Amino acid sequence: MNKIFTLSLLIFPLFSCFAQSGSVKGKISANGEPLPYASIGIIGTQLGGTSSDIGLFEIKNVPPGTYELGASSVGFQNLKIPVTISAGATVTLNITLSETTSKLNEVVVTGVTRATEVKRSPIPIATISKKEIDININSNIIDAIVKGVPGVSATSTGPNISKPFIRGLGYNRVLNMYDGVRQEGQQWGDEHGTEVDQYGIEKAEVVKGPASLTYGSDALAGVINMIPAVPKGVDGVPKGDLLLDYQSNNGLFASSLGTSYSKNGWRYSVRGSQKRAHDYRNKIDGYVYGSGFREYNLSGTVRVDKSWGFSQLSTTYYNNQQEIPDGSRDSLSRKFTYPIFDDARDDIKNRPIVPESRLKSYQIDDLHQSIKHYRFYSHNQYIIGEGNINATLGFQQSNRREFLSPVNTGQAALFLVLNTVNYDFRYNLPAWNAFETSVGVNGMYQENKNKDALNFPIPDYNLFDVGAFIFTKKNFGKVDISGGIRYDTRKLAWNDFFTSTNSSNLGRRVEAATPGAYNQFAEFSHRYHGISGSIGGTYSLSERVLVKANFARGYRSPNINEVGANGLDPGAHIRYQGNRDFVPEFNFQKDISFLGYLKNMDVSLELFDNRITNYIFQARETNEQGQPVLDSEGNLFYKYQQSKAQLYGGEATVNLHPEVIKWLTFNNSISYVKGLNKNDKLIEQYGDAARYLPFILPLQVRSEVRATLRKTLGSFTGLYARAELNAYSKQENIYAVDNTEKPSKAYNLINVGFGSNIKQSSGRTLAQLFFQVNNVFDKAYQSHLNRLRYFEYYQHSPNGRLGIYNMGRNMSVKVIIPF
DSSP states (O other): OHHHHHHHHHHHHHHHHHHHOEEEEEEEEETTEEOTTOEEEETTSSOEEEOOTTSEEEEEEEOSEEEEEEEEOTTBOOEEEEEEEOTTOEEEEEEEOOBOOOOTTOEEOTTSSSOEEGGGOOSOEEEEEHHHHHTSOOSSHHHHHHHHSTTEEEEESSTTOEEEEETTEEGGGEEEEETTEEOOSOTTSTTOOOOOOGGGEEEEEEEESOOHHHHOTTOSSEEEEEEEOOOOOOTTSOEEEEEEEEETTTTEEEEEEEEEEEETTEEEEEEEEEEEEOOOEETTTEEOTTOOEEEEEEEEEEEEEETTEEEEEEEEEEEEEEEOOOOOBOTTTOOBBOOSOSSTTOOGGGOOBOOHHHHTOOSOOSSEEEEEEEEEEEEEEEEETTEEEEEEEEEEEEEEEEEOOSSSTTSOSEEEEEEEEEEEEEEEOOOBTTEEEEEEEEEEEEEEEEOSOSOOSSOOEEEEEEEEEEEEEEEETTEEEEEEEEEEEEEEEEOOEEEEEOTTSOEEEOOTTSTTOEEEEOOEEEEEEEEEEEEEEEEESSSSEEEEEEEEEEEEOOOHHHHHOEEEETTTTEEEEOOTTOOOEEEEEEEEEEEEEOSSEEEEEEEEEEEEEEEEEEEEOBOTTSOBOBOTTOOEEEEEEEEEEEEEEEEEEEEEOOGGGTTEEEEEEEEEEEEEEOOHHHHHHHGGGGSBOSSOOOOEEEEEEEEEOOSOBTTEEEEEEEEEEEEEOOBOOOOOGGGOOOOBOOEEEEEEEEEEEEEOTTSOEEEEEEEEEESTTOOOOOOTTBGGGGOOOOSOOTTSOOSOOOOOOEEEEEEEEEO
């Protein structure tokens, strides 16, 4: 009896405490509509949550007292509200958030060691949200980022293969990341895209400039970090969304289904996506044979958040069957032809014409790539006092096959399997004298294997990469300073690799003692080293106007193709020749930026100057008559070169959102890069033909006018209409030695679209609708970075057009249904 009495004395104060607690509840709205899944919480406590799909929220068990209530949502101004909680009482609030275009207060995680507001980072960082991604027609995630971030472009090989360029630099100089883990999938290849589900991305963060300090090699030009989407909901209630997308030009049909569930600090999410398309078309080429594709994606995550930190385990699966354009045509009709033999009987000038039914078929052609990418990774954070330890471990496998035989359809022309282990450990120290310092080590181990194939563009190799860094930042009132230093080392090695040909002249791997064996890749081992660093600061002229400056040294060791290539990359129709004597690239980039987010407009000006030593680029090989050297199958020969280079230019934006016309926005941007080849010997020999760097996009202007209805029209809310102009000037500043590159003409593209939310009377969203038309006037054009414009077997054409053109008019209907 005494024990029961004692226990009751212990329990009674606990119940008494809860009984004396109060609560706060209410509704969060924006633009006169309920705002779902906004964050709401008592500042300085762990109390809080998320608004429901009709904007309702409730925070229980709040001890009596006076607090600040914080409310926030992406795309809206953060709001702090003083609130007094009395014992046993409930406070009811109606909270309204104001829409904002300012991204100064947006928090980013890319290019920094801990989450940082954009305005406090001197490094140029741009973001693009899911809303911006959804509003455009996109065939892949890189195209979506290109449309949303000035200064980012992409080289393409058809609609579903785009490789990002940042301020004129691409391939291994741009580090692609998925959820903070570097993407590894033979990215040196021209026709190798990014193995990421475009419908599963919530946000992309882009670092425009050297980011070697935190990531090491391959971040010489910058970083693109694609952050996965998780359907948002309240605790204990499953949430999800279904996306359907149709595009008229190539008959693309896509769908994506995602769902999530969270309870007591645990969160589970899963997503599956698929898309398929037949050949695309334009008014010059008609349907472009070999441009169809079929893609499947799966991803899943389990995460737990507790007082000690968090732990996350994630996996992704990517499967893409991508047709390979050949470019062969009938010389008179200019209709595409296809091979029926794979030996000496295959006469490119006498192939049969591709039937119409085959061009519109969703069945993948015999000539195609098969890319499978598997990824497993874990993010972990452990809080230790006022500091924390972050650990990331990941494994990924890229399984790439290319099939080019119309006869032996099951025999791969190329078969590469790349295994990569990623690791990243960093310690964020407790603040000391207002200095926030981080130290860390990261890198990767890689193993590449050639499997049963006919061509071997690169050897089997092993790579080990490790780097250590220290980074610190400090606030001095209106000034934020940050910087650090890093040291990297990478070992690249492979053994002798012997090949031979059989009686049908087909390649095969053989032992060294085999008669006729050729040592295609002689033994190699080398260690590369590099020191990189960064120092910069931001000065806040006011809360909304600031100036940034940053100086960074980047480092990149040569990739496997640049050092070891000695064979045909069948999908690119190119025979590459690497150079074992290459040394690492280093660059020194100076950035200065002015940003102003004013009452009626947002303005920005970002300027850069980038000096590169040991710049690696590829050039065609030619014969004595100056004509490109071709093999018997029409494949070009390219050899890598190394020299000094300089790139400079910048981006400017002026976005108008007048207070007196709240329904109207007028967004404008301009991007310019000039790339100069600093190889004096080459310029002396070839003159202006060698003066410029290859793959530099010309001056680009993008303007968008958007009108948004600020009130409900029946069941439709957020109704908008938009028109967009993309203008590209001609590009004559090219690397023209040996006809490596050819100039491109100026062109303008007009896009239009509209969309809306459909809601129930309760305010719950039933669906989001997006309708878009790209290239409204069906303009025939060739982007300067379109690789298909070089796919041509003839010197002259009856219609005066050479190479393959970009996509013509394309209409898209996209529906997102939350549940």
